[in-house]
Amino acid sequence: MSELGNVDLAGEFTRYRETMLAEVEVPGPAEARRTVRRRRRHHLATAAAAAVALLGGPAVGYAALDRSGPPPEPVRPTPSASPTPTPSGSPNPTGPPSPTTASPSRTAPDGRISRQQLAAARVDLPAWRPGPACPTDGVRLAAEAGSAREKTNAIEEVETGDVDGDGAAETVALIRCALGSGGPQQAVAFDRDDAGRIVTVGRITASTIEQPQWLTGLDVRADGVVRVQVADLAPGGGWPGDWSQRQWRGYRWSGERFTQVEGPTSFGPNPYSTDLAVTAKDLILADDPTDGSRVGAIQVRIRNLGDRRADAVPLTLDLPVALLPYGSAWSGCGPDPGRYRPPLSCDLGPVEAGGELVVRLGVRLPPGARLTPGTAAVRGAATGPGGYNLLDPDVDNNEDTIAYR
Template sequence: MPERETSLLGEEFDRYRRTLLAEVVAPGPAAVRRTVRLRRRKHLVAAATAALALLTGPALGYAALHEPAPPPGPVDPTPSVTVSPTPSGSASPTPAPSAGSGSPTPIPPDGRISRSQLLATPVTLPAWRAGPGCPTAGVRLTGDGREGTNHLLALAHGDVDSDGAAETVALVRCALGTGGPQQVVAFDRDAGGTVVTVGRVVASTIDRPQWLVAVDVRDDGVVRVQVGDIHPGGGWPGEWSQRQWRGYRWNGESFRQVSGPTSFGPNPHQADVAVTATDLVLTDAPDGSRTGSVTIVVRNTGDTAVAYVALRLDLPSALRPDGAGWAVCRNDPGTTGRPVTCDLSRLDTGKERRLTLGFRAAAGAGVGAGTAEVDVRPMDEGFDFLPDVGPADNTTRIGYR
């Protein structure tokens, strides 16, 4: 293209731009953003159009540039922008938790411990009421009840602390002589697998219950313990003990009783009788014999009636029962030899029986002065002796002369 035509074309473009810009109203922000988006799409089209105009020829291009410019058309108004209000109290929406977020729920340790495992593992037990005679720290339970050891009597398993895993409940006895105190203890494992002590469920007492018989765990985690009022031994058979099932639940700190009786009624096989007696003073009878009597009072001071009471007088064999006072006896005292015995019938609680029992020494029988023992013992319907709650007042001593 000749240099003059190029110069004229540039002048025409400058004049057109000055005229057009004076008439154009500046678009708003929305128009600007729209123009930016459209500019790139129109750039190639504008470039192609300009090239085509130049190729058509200088005359055509020049004439087109000198035609009057059309009045500028209306400018689209800037669209208003609607902003959604931010909810109060929240700076930004809370993202939904991802599937892998958060820590997994820890699996509780398995506290099911077998008998052989428990016997092979040193454990710590709650303190025994018997004191240092029963070991507690780092000791092995035994299966044979050797003297001075902690004897494992029974096991049960169940979820006692509501953690979703089973624990172990053990019935243990401190072996002292033929008996010893007992307690039920709960064990578990920690995260490292070590056996740990959860706590004591219940223990035997000097009063009641003296005997822990059996243990199990219910599905709801309650530990059930069968307890007996009196521990067998010393002439007391186990079938005489009253038994109850009591339930205990773990509250996060200790076991507390939640079901079953809390006390025992009077045991029909346990009694409390007492005796008092006067001295026996003998006097000479016309036939040369010597006679006298002793007054005996037998009392039932216990909580239950006694079917029978056995009275025993350990006097010299030369002194034989004499007189009508012996009619109260259910047996024949004259045939018992030494000591003389008299079986008394039922004695209700709080009642007493007063007896005047005579004795005679045959003429020429040498009966000097001395002391003798008078003793009473309660019996059941089968004439079996019953243990006495307070045996100290079952016996008294009298003098004779």
């Protein structure tokens, strides 16, 4: 059995309680009432001070609690960090700011227009250059250039960007009026009005009869400049588009129209060009006693006045159909030099830059055939890689007129 079992626990607790109660002073009813009154006054004073402080600050709160003396000086806290200085030029308010009603600024309409939306609307276009009978007022644009009918307008390219500086995007489109396999072009800017209708801002640039004959690309920069890629010559008629010189030119909206602000304004000589000159002597036929026919030869001189080699020179002689090719000079013209008769034709060359070539092409009038004296054109052209025609700045000297009899 443990030692705890021999201890009288009940007696020990009794002795402890008697000792402690003798040393502790128990407050009577009067002291309890005094304690309650002190706590109540403290609570009321604290609540009143808090309420008055919310209404009028420390001075008013003190007056509400005790009007017998002056309010104490307010305690000014010492800042722990240096105050942020007021920026120079900024006004220092002397009181709370008065409420103002901000008037919202006008938001420009969103002028982003898709190709399909542009094709679905009726739009007005700037005038086309004189000549083509292309529509301009209330026209419907074909969404694709390949689907345009003759003398109708088609969309070739669409780009968007803020071109007038109003904070909203506009739409720039490359438009072509279909004329055969080509046709004139315009780069035109479109926008929307407040009602959402598509409106025309203006023409940026257009193709011309001279140069540029071809608009090949669009780009709208973030600064509002519209860049248009232009080419000196349009493809077609034996001229490949790859040979055309291309330039990027920049245009900016002035508030009334687009004006060019960047890029070149003209083209230099095209590298795929040369100046061919053709001269020929008259054809005089003489009798051939062997078979009763009449024969003769046309002497043709071809000079290359340019600085590019002509790979070949297709030559045509617009002679009467009764005259046939005759002699060995035609051997380099192919198996059938009269295939495209009339006229007679022969591919000559090459002719180096600054060089020349002289040929005598014989002709024969069969026995019994009649020939009325007259004149004929002898015409040449210079071709380059792939058999395409080189550009010739002076086509008037590519042809000569001869007499025949």
